[in-house]
Amino acid sequence: METTISLSVPAIHYYVKARHWTSDLEFFKIETAFFYRLLNDYFIRVVEPAPMEALKQMVSKLSKLEEDEERAIKSVGDQLKQLELISENSIAENPEELANKQVKLEELMSKVNQEYRAVKNELFALVESAIMDTKIIKN
Template identity: 35%
Template sequence: METQAELSANTLQYHASAVDWASDLDFFKVETVFFHRLLDDYFIRLSAPEYVLKLRDIERELLDLEDDRYELDKLLAEHFKKIELSAMDPAAEKTENQQVMHIRIGYLMTELMHKFRHTKKTLFALVEEVVKDNALFKI
């Protein structure tokens, strides 16, 4: 049987990770807004026939990222509630359920981060390509 101190240590660890994840999700929200503005700023150029498919794909990726982030927001909010409840009443702590949820959220966060990085690289490469093509036509 785990002791009270061990339960509290687990709760603190879960809380610390959850706070980091919440911060990452907030950053993703801000950066996603930036990505949409970037697409808006270059929309006319990205609407050219040679870029339309890439534009559609990147917009779909951004929407998928937003959906994933939203779902993670909900899971994390639920996780925070359970962490708070276990901190208030350590006897009621269900470590196995918390641990399973914590591991699941950690996995989903890692997956989201990989998708996010891929989308960011793809978006920046596309905008860079459009800018370079535009610069060639001005010469």
């Protein structure tokens, strides 16, 4: 006879959120890599020397975003692993510890989301500006 272990309602909620965050973070990683390619493979070749400082700042912000994404991936992965171990009855559920970790993850994911959006907005504004400058130069 197979024994099934059920998670508490909060633990199930934490698991669902962590799976959602994992998906978000995978998407962020893919887009962040694209942003680097956009800057390195295309953007640097078409801009005038004047906005080079803006490019350096953008690369720095992308680097920081990547570090924060990696930290979030590790933290969310740790939470998922712990919840899986609880569901397998390998470790006991500690509701207070899970809740504390969840609060920290909520804060971290909120920070990463805000940082990601800000970097993306700044990058798109930079690209738009370069496109407009290129059009002006060609006309």
